Every structure is written in C-alpha cells, then in structure tokens.
Amino acid sequence: MPILRKSTSPLQRHNVWGVIFVAPALTIFAVFAFYPMLETFFVSLTRYDLLTPREYIGIGNYIRIFDDPNFLSSLRISAVYVVVSTVITLAISLGLALLLNSAGSGGATVVGSGAGGWLRTVYFFPTTISLVVVAILGRMVFQPRGLMFAVTSVFNSQPIPWLNEAALALSALISVRIWRTAGYFMVFYLAGLQNIPRTYYEVADMDGASHWQRFRSITWPLLKPTTLLVLVTCMINAIRDFAVPHVMTGGGPAGGTRILSILIYENAFQFLRMGRAAAMSVVMFAVLMTVTLIQIRFFRSEH
Amino acid sequence: MKRFVQLCGVVAFTILILSPLAFAGGSRETVSENRLVFWKHHHEPADRFLENIIADFQAENPDVEIVVESIPHGEYITKLLTSIAGGEGPDLFDLGDTDVPGFMARNIMAPIDYAALGFPSQAAFEAEWLPTTLDSFTDAQGRRYGYPIEYNSWQLVINTEHFREAGLDPERDYPRTWEDVVRIGRALTRYDDSGNITRSGFILPFPHHSGWYLFNFEPHLLQRGGLILNEEMTESFVNSPEGVAVAQYWHDLVYTHRITHPDAASASADANQDFGEGRASMWITGPWAVPVLQNYGVPFKVVSLPQHDPANPVHITSSWAWFVNRSSRNQELAWRFIEFASKYQEEWLTEVGYILPRIGWFESEAAQTLDGLDVFLDGMSYGRPRVRTLNYAEVANVMQRHLQRVVLQGVSPEQAMNDAKVEIDRVVRD
Numbered sequence: 001m002p003i004l005r006k007s008t009s010p011l012q013r014h015n016v017w018g019v020i021f022v023a024p025a026l027t028i029f030a031v032f033a034f035y036p037m038l039e040t041f042f043v044s045l046t047r048y049d050l051l052t053p054r055e056y057i058g059i060g061n062y063i064r065i066f067d068d069p070n071f072l073s074s075l076r077i078s079a080v081y082v083v084v085s086t087v088i089t090l091a092i093s094l095g096l097a098l099l100l101n102s103a104g105s106g107g108a109t110v111v112g113s114g115a116g117g118w119l120r121t122v123y124f125f126p127t128t129i130s131l132v133v134v135a136i137l138g139r140m141v142f143q144p145r146g147l148m149f150a151v152t153s154v155f156n157s158q159p160i161p162w163l164n165e166a167a168l169a170l171s172a173l174i175s176v177r178i179w180r181t182a183g184y185f186m187v188f189y190l191a192g193l194q195n196i197p198r199t200y201y202e203v204a205d206m207d208g209a210s211h212w213q214r215f216r217s218i219t220w221p222l223l224k225p226t227t228l229l230v231l232v233t234c235m236i237n238a239i240r241d242f243a244v245p246h247v248m249t250g251g252g253p254a255g256g257t258r259i260l261s262i263l264i265y266e267n268a269f270q271f272l273r274m275g276r277a278a279a280m281s282v283v284m285f286a287v288l289m290t291v292t293l294i295q296i297r298f299f300r301s302e303h
Numbered sequence: 304m305k306r307f308v309q310l311c312g313v314v315a316f317t318i319l320i321l322s323p324l325a326f327a328g329g330s331r332e333t334v335s336e337n338r339l340v341f342w343k344h345h346h347e348p349a350d351r352f353l354e355n356i357i358a359d360f361q362a363e364n365p366d367v368e369i370v371v372e373s374i375p376h377g378e379y380i381t382k383l384l385t386s387i388a389g390g391e392g393p394d395l396f397d398l399g400d401t402d403v404p405g406f407m408a409r410n411i412m413a414p415i416d417y418a419a420l421g422f423p424s425q426a427a428f429e430a431e432w433l434p435t436t437l438d439s440f441t442d443a444q445g446r447r448y449g450y451p452i453e454y455n456s457w458q459l460v461i462n463t464e465h466f467r468e469a470g471l472d473p474e475r476d477y478p479r480t481w482e483d484v485v486r487i488g489r490a491l492t493r494y495d496d497s498g499n500i501t502r503s504g505f506i507l508p509f510p511h512h513s514g515w516y517l518f519n520f521e522p523h524l525l526q527r528g529g530l531i532l533n534e535e536m537t538e539s540f541v542n543s544p545e546g547v548a549v550a551q552y553w554h555d556l557v558y559t560h561r562i563t564h565p566d567a568a569s570a571s572a573d574a575n576q577d578f579g580e581g582r583a584s585m586w587i588t589g590p591w592a593v594p595v596l597q598n599y600g601v602p603f604k605v606v607s608l609p610q611h612d613p614a615n616p617v618h619i620t621s622s623w624a625w626f627v628n629r630s631s632r633n634q635e636l637a638w639r640f641i642e643f644a645s646k647y648q649e650e651w652l653t654e655v656g657y658i659l660p661r662i663g664w665f666e667s668e669a670a671q672t673l674d675g676l677d678v679f680l681d682g683m684s685y686g687r688p689r690v691r692t693l694n695y696a697e698v699a700n701v702m703q704r705h706l707q708r709v710v711l712q713g714v715s716p717e718q719a720m721n722d723a724k725v726e727i728d729r730v731v732r733d
Contacts, residue, residue, distance in 0.1 A: 035716075050388035051409040064733075070726075157497040162710050164509070164565040245605040252510075253565075254707035269381040271697045272405075 009115045037285070044278035051272070053198030061279035071280060073255065074263040077289075081170060081259050082238040089234055090227070092182040096123055097189030098219070120190070123183035138176040139163070139214050142248075166256020171250050173257055176244060181237070185230045190228030191218070226300040239288055260284050338368045339633055339640060341610070342386075342393040342624075344379040348594040349653045356434040356644045377512050380696065384488045387411055387628065394631035395640070400439035400622045400688060400693040401514075412448045419638035420450075421691035434661035439591065439688060440624045443551050449624025450641050452651070454660040455589035456682030457518055458608060458675065463503070463602045465491050465584040481523065481552060484585065484609050488562035491584035505551060507710060508585035510565075511574040513696075513703035520706065521588055521689060522619040523549045526611035530648065531690040531698065532731065539727035543593055543722040545699045550716035554709050565711050575599075589621070590679045593658040597674075605675020608682060620686035622660075652676070658698070701726045 008016075044061055047066040051200040065071040069172065099112035100120055125132070142146045149159045204214045245251070251258035251266070254298045256267075260280065268277035319374070343349070350373045357369045376384050380402055386392045398406060398594030406412055415428065422428040425447065429437060432451070438447025466473040469490040477486045488504025495501050508515035521531060527543025532538065540546060556563055568577055578586035587608065588596075596603055610616050625644075627637040649669035651657040658679065670676060693700060702714070706724035708714040 049409070050384065069728075106351070139570055144568070145571040157499070159499060159566045161566055162442045163570060166712070252704075253706060255704045259472075266700065269385055270700070271694070272384065 011022075024115050040278045040281050043275055044282050046275045048274040048278075049124055049272040050274055054275075057275070061275045062283075065276060065279050065283070070255065070258070071265065072261050074258050077170065077256070077258060078239060078260040078284075081174060081177075081241075081257075085174045085181075085238050086231065086234045088134060088174070089178050089182050089185060090230055091140035092178060093185035093230065094189050094223075094227075096182065096186040097193055098215075098273065100186070101193040102191055108148060119184075120183075123186055125179045125183065127184040129180070132247055134176060134180055135244040138172065138244065138248045142172040163249060166253060169253060169257045173245050173248060176248065177238065180244070181234065188226055188230050189223065192223045195220045224299055227296065231295055235291065235295075239284065309470075312542055336633065337364075337366045337636070338370070339395055341369060341371045341395040341428055341635055341640075342375045342379075342383060342391040343371065343373055343397045344399075346591060346655070348598075349657065351576065352647075352654045353644075354400050356647060360640060360643050361412065363643075367636065367640075368615075373435075377572075383436060383658055387630075390630070392630060393629050394628055394633050395637045396626060396628065397623050397625050398449065400624075401691065401699075403449065403624075405693050405695070406626075407442055407448065411629060413629045413631070413634050415447045416627075416634060416638045419635045420642045431496060431661050433660040433662060433683075436622065439691070440626075441623055449626050450645065451624045451625040451660055452645070453657040453684065455530070455591060455658065456524060456623045456679050456686050457587055457589050457608060457621070458618075458678050458682055459606050460578060460586050460588055460592075460596065460603050460675075461606055462491075462578070462581065462584045463604050465581070473604050477604070478585070478609045479607075479613050481563045481609050481611060485556070485560050485562065488556070488585065490558060492562045499581040500561065500564045500567040502581070503554065503567050503577070503583040505585040506563050506568060506577055507556065508574055509568040509707075509710065510570045513699035514701045515574055515612050516706050518589075518619070519574065519687065520702065522608060522609065522617060523552070525619065525687055532692060532727070536692045537697075538729070541727065542717070542724040544562055546720050547717050550706065550720050553706065554713070554716050558713055578603075578722050588654045589656075590652075590658055590675070593656040593681050594654065595656070601624045603674070607678055616685045618682035618686045620683055621689055621690060692731060694733075697730045698727055701730065 013020060022277055023185070031162045043054070045056060047057050047060075050055040100123075129137075139146075143165070146158050146162075148162055152160055160168065200218045200222075201214060204218060209217070239259075240261060241259065242265065245259055246265065247258055249257040251262040261284075264277045264280045264284070267273045267280065311674075334406075343353075350371070357371065359365055361369065382393070383396055383398075392411075393603060401450050415425075415427055417423070417428050420428065422431075428447070433454075434453055436454055437447055437449075440451065441447050460703070461473055461477050471487065471490065476487065478487050484505050491502070491504035491615040493502040494499060494728075508519055519532075522543055524531065524541075527545040529543050529549070530540045533540065554619060559564070563583070567582065569582070571578075573597050573609060575586070575588060575592050577583045577594050578588075581602050593605070607616070608618055625641050626632050627641075629704070631637060645651075645659060645661070647669060648659045648661060651659055654668055655710065656673065658676075660683075665676070665680060673679075689695075690698070701723055705719040705726075708719045709716050
C-alpha cells in the first residue's frame with residue numbers, strides 16, 4: 001500500500017510529507033526545549049535545592065517573588081536594558097545598513113563597494129568575538145583608569161565612575177551590547193534593503209522625491225518585516241543576555257546591573273533556590289511572550 | 304507495505320539523530336578504582352605545590368591517577384554543587400567553613416575514615432589538632448567530616464616603603480586602633496593635581512567577591528560587640544548601633560577622611576593586587592596571601608588587625624578543609640591521599656601560606672620563615688569563627704550590595720543597614 005494514496009489531494013500529500021520531514025526537528029525541539037520549559041513550570045511550584053527531593057508549595061514562589069523588592073528592581077533594570085539597547089541597536093544597524101547599501105538605496109552612496117565590503121566586515125567583527133572576551137574587554141575599557149578614562153580625561157580630569165555607579169554601569173553594559181550586536185543586525189537590514197526592487201526608487205526619482213521621502217515611503221514600509229525580525233530577535237537576545245553582564249559587572253555595583261538573568265542565576269546556582277529561580281524564569285517567559293505577540297500584532301496591523 | 308517502510312525510515316532517521324545524545328547522557332566515564340578526581344578553589348601557590356605532592360604520591364603509588372581541577376573562587380561552590388547534584392561530583396574537594404553547614408544539611412560529605420588516615424580512633428585524631436580547629440567541620444552529633452588544610456586569622460598588611468616615605472616607622476608606628484588607621488592612612492594617601500586618590504592609605508574590597516566584604520566588616524562588628532545574626536540564626540542585627548557604626552566608618556573612609564575611593568581600586572580578579580602593586584598602603588588579608596604578596600615583590604609587614612578596644616582584642620578566623628564525597632567509590636584512597644598531603648605541613652606554610660593547625664610544628668625553623676606567622680597565630684588565639692548559617696552566600700550577597708550602596712553611592716549607613724536587616728531576615732526565615 002503506498003504511503004500516500006492516490007485519492008488524496010496534492011495539498012494533503014504535501015502536508016503529510018511536510019510533517020514527516022519536520023518530525024526529527026520537532027522531536028528534538030520537544031525533548032530539549034518544550035520538555036524543559038514544562039519542567040521549569042513544575043519546578044516553579046516547588047521548593048527545590050537540586051540535592052534534596054522537591055516539596056510542592058503551589059504558587060508560593062510566585063507570591064514570594066512579587067513581594068521581593070530585588071525581583072521588582074531586577075525587572076525594572078532588565079526593562080531599561082532591553083528597551084534602550086534594542087532601540088539604539090535597531091537605529092544604528094539600520095543606519096549602518098543604509099550607509100553601506102549602495103545598490104538598494106537607489107542613489108548616491110557614501111562608500112564604494114570595496115570599502116563597503118571592508119566596513120561590513122569591521123562592523124560584523126564584534127559579533128564573532130567570544131562573549132567572555134567581550135566582557136573582559138568591556139571591563140578594561142570602563143574600569144576607573146581604563147580607556148574611557150583616557151578618552152574623557154581630555155575634557156574632564158575627574159574619572160567617570162563607569163563601573164562604580166549604577167546608572168553608568170548599566171550604560172556601559174548597554175554600550176557593549178550595542179557594539180557587539182549592531183553589526184549582526186546590520187546584515188539583516190542589508191539583506192532587507194537588497195530585496196527592495198530598484199524600480200521603486202527610479203520611479204520616485206522621476207517624481208522628484210527627496211531622500212527622506214524615498215526612505216519614508218519606500219524603504220521603511222518595505223523593511224517592516226525585517227524590522228519585526230530584528231526587533232523580536234534583539235529583544236529576546238537582550239533579555240536572555242547573561243555572560244557579558246555576569247563577567248563585566250556581576251550585577252553590581254550595589255545590584256544596579258542585576259538584570260533578570262543574573263538574579264535567576266544567583267537564586268538557582270548560588271543560593272540553590274531552584275523553585276524561586278524557575279518562577280522568575282516563567283515570569284520572564286510570560287513577559288517576553290506578551291511583548292513579542294504585541295510587536296507581531298502591531299506590525300501586522302500596520303502592514 | 305511501501306508506506307510502512309517509508310514510515311519506518313522516518314522513525315529510524317529520528318532515532319538516529321537522537322541516539323548520540325541519548326548515549327552521551329548514558330555513557331558516564333568508567334570510574335577507575337585508582338583514579339581520584341580532586342576539585343579545589345584556585346590559589347596559584349597551592350595549585351603549584353599540589354603538583355609536587357601528587358608526583359610524590361604517585362611515585363609511591365604508581366597505579367594511582369589523581370586529576371586536579373582548580374576552579375576560580377567566585378565560581379567554585381556553584382560548580383561543585385551543580386556537579387554533585389548531577390551525580391558527577393569529584394571524589395575529593397576543598398570547602399570553606401561557611402559553606403560547610405549547607406553541605407552537611409544536604410548529606411554530601413563522608414565522615415572521616417580514621418582507619419584510612421592511620422589513626423586508631425577519633426580521639427587519637429582529635430589529639431593531633433589545635434583545640435576548636437576541627438569544630439567548623441563537625442556535625443551536631445560530633446561526627447567529623449573535614450580535614451583542615453588552611454586555618455586563617457585576618458590581619459593587617461602594611462607597605463613598609465610607603466610608611467618610611469611618609470616619615471613613619473613601620474616597626475613602631477603601625478595602627479593599633481581603627482582611629483589610628485584613619486590618622487596614619489591620611490599620611491599615606493596620595494592625590495594627583497586634581498585631588499583624585501592615586502594611592503589609598505587603607506583600601507576596602509570595593510569590586511571584589513562578597514566574602515571579602517564580610518572578612519572586613521565582621522571582625523570590626525564583633526569588636527564593637529555587634530553580630531551579623533543571632534545565635535539561632537533567625538534574625539539579623541546588622542542595623543544595631545554597632546553595625547551602623549562600622550558602616551559609618553567605611554562611609555567616612557571614602558567621603559570624610561578621603562583615604563580611599565572606589566575609583567582608586569582596580570577591577571582585578573585578585574583582591575590583593577592593589578596592595579601588591581603599591582596602589583594601597585594598608586589592607587586586610589590572610590596568611591595564604593603572604594606568598595602572593597611576595598610574588599608581587601611589594602615590601603610589606605604583617606601587623607595585628609586594628610581593634611576597637613585593644614585591651615580586649617577580637618579577631619576573625621576562617622578555615623578550609625578537604626572533604627571526601629559520600630558518593631565517591633574511592634573514599635579510602637582519597638583519605639590516604641589526604642593524610643599523605645598533610646605530612647608536608649611546613650611546606651604548605653612556606654610555599655603556599657596555608658597554616659595546618661596540627662600541634663607541634665609551629666616552633667620549627669621552617670615555620671618561622673613565613674612573614675607574620677606570629678601575628679597570625681596570635682590572632683587565632685583571640686579568634687572567633689565567621690557567622691555560620693545555611694544561607695551564608697545569600698547573607699554575604701546582601702551585605703555586599705548594601706555596603707556598596709554606602710561606599711559607592713554615599714547612601715546613609717543607617718538606611719543601608721536597615722535595608723540589609725530586612726533582607727537578611729527574609730533570607731534566614733525562608
């Protein structure tokens with residue numbers, strides 16, 4: 001008996017083959033992503049220290065974390081970290097892509113193709129560096145007598161306490177994140193720009209449109225899907241960021257850069273409060289999912 | 304039939320993809336009867352010296368393999384606990400006294416095997432050690448678990464060159480009280496043309512591990528009659544007048560007396576580096592740091608920890624011991640190795656700066672070569688152990704954050720200690 005009967009429609013046959021080919025990846029996803037997510041939720045309902053049996057406590061961990069000023073402070077710090085770094089990364093990566101895109105902008109370009117290729121590599125390079133190396137570099141740059149002090153001492157003889165003042169330390173972390181990821185998302189935008197047909201720009205030129213009008217009426221609307229992708233990916237990566245903040249500031253000074261991932265790590269692996277850490281992870285997941293769905297809906301409705 | 308074969312193909316393909324992962328999880332390395340895995344916190348001189356001991360042990364026991372993993376201090380406990388939880392823990396590991404209650408409560412360590420160590424009884428073993436030095440590694444039933452390898456009292460180190468440069472005699476003019484630290488610290492502090500501190504007269508552990516905060520804070524608190532926690536470990540007293548006074552003292556060092564500043568400290572992983580490289584003239588540390596400071600080449604002298612009331616000195620002690628994993632299949636071999644390694648008492652001191660608190664060797668010629676040994680030993684005689692709670696890591700984390708608010712942000716010490724008390728109370732009652 002053939003696997004797909006002749007009586008089935010081509011669409012049905014297509015669907016069945018689709019499921020078959022997706023099955024291995026789906027199985028891996030279920031085992032290594034979906035199951036741990038479910039398990040995290042169950043752990044969040046228990047008191048658990050990794051070494052002794054779990055004790056079911058219902059929603060006790062959720063009540064405890066929403067009553068904990070450290071968790072609420074961590075949520076606020078994470079929100080600043082994610083929103084500021086994402087908005088600036090998005091703007092810079094789009095700006096760099098526009099600058100380097102000679103074909104898609106349909107007109108004069110700042111850099112020629114040879115220099116453009118070289119610059120693309122330069123901007124993309126930070127993405128390829130190990131996260132721990134990035135963090136150590138960040139610490140060296142922002143420490144009291146580091147590179148930033150040397151640069152700013154031209155204007156100000158007082159050292160700026162980049163890593164000793166909470167707001168400045170968070171700015172330093174955000175700067176490092178932008179430096180590390182802007183080149184990566186620039187590549188997304190470059191791909192998006194190169195998919196915009198040149199004819200649109202030619203017609204706009206014939207109509208006498210300015211650069212701004214071309215950007216507002218052609219480039220930006222046609223880059224919406226890319227922007228959605230960049231926005232969602234950038235936000236998810238930012239909220240999951242751990243290695244660089246952990247090594248660079250360790251959540252300090254005075255907890256001023258203790259983003260959610262660091263708080264979860266501390267609770268899980270330093271204080272062995274796995275249940276509480278799991279509850280924080282579930283809340284983080286819920287927040288992220290909500291924000292992502294809002295973004296998708298917003299972009300779809302505009303589209 | 305063809306459909307069945309195709310389905311089988313897909314299932315087989317899926318299994319093929321997953322099988323390496325499944326086998327990876329199931330194929331734990333075979334445990335050899337003669338292989339010891341030893342984890343320790345990183346301390347360069349100890350790591351180097353341990354290689355020699357292992358070579359000697361293996362020369363006597365050629366069939367034994369010992370694998371040492373030295374892990375940075377900040378990550379050590381996390382790695383150790385998660386590894387043990389995953390069933391992959393080492394046979395042998397070292398552990399500080401503050402982490403012992405948590406490990407004991409989770410039944411991780413094996414009790415000492417006196418026979419394997421070569422002692423006829425527990426009493427015979429206990430007779431070998433200075434009184435109280437085994438207490439931190441003993442449970443409520445009197446069972447001993449840890450073999451002390453490092454016993455510390457925390458004292459002041461002073462840069463003798465800086466003292467002479469400031470017209471002070473390091474042999475005579477070193478500080479006896481915390482007020483002296485301020486007075487002498489002012490003479491030792493150096494500023495640039497803009498008034499920024501280029502050399503701290505006395506330095507606090509600004510960017511370092513939370514444990515360093517308590518090493519500096521707790522002895523001063525005890526000297527004033529304060530406590531971190533009550534005896535039952537159920538309530539914090541850090542916002543007592545004594546706790547606030549110590550936090551105020553730290554605040555004033557930075558903002559009133561200006562003898563140190565966070566921006567004058569490096570963000571190095573080595574807490575001794577600022578003193579070692581001459582950016583600080585006075586610093587509190589333990590005997591294990593003596594070889595580290597000697598490596599830096601800094602001219603220094605160990606003097607007694609400043610006191611609140613010199614007539615009634617109070618010092619703080621800390622200790623590390625070696626433990627055998629209860630799940631290890633090589634426990635007897637592990638204890639044999641421990642006993643072998645501990646015979647190098649004098650070398651542990653001279654090469655590494657570890658004081659093994661076994662009786663009868665402090666007067667030896669080799670023991671006298673450690674700078675400041677008399678000061679460290681004297682401190683031990685007035686020593687009190689650090690606060691012992693199941694939640695030490697969390698308590699230290701809270702204290703670090705709130706003391707950082709005081710010294711980095713200028714927050715009122717009273718406010719910071721009140722906030723710390725609220726947090727610590729929640730931690731210990733959870």
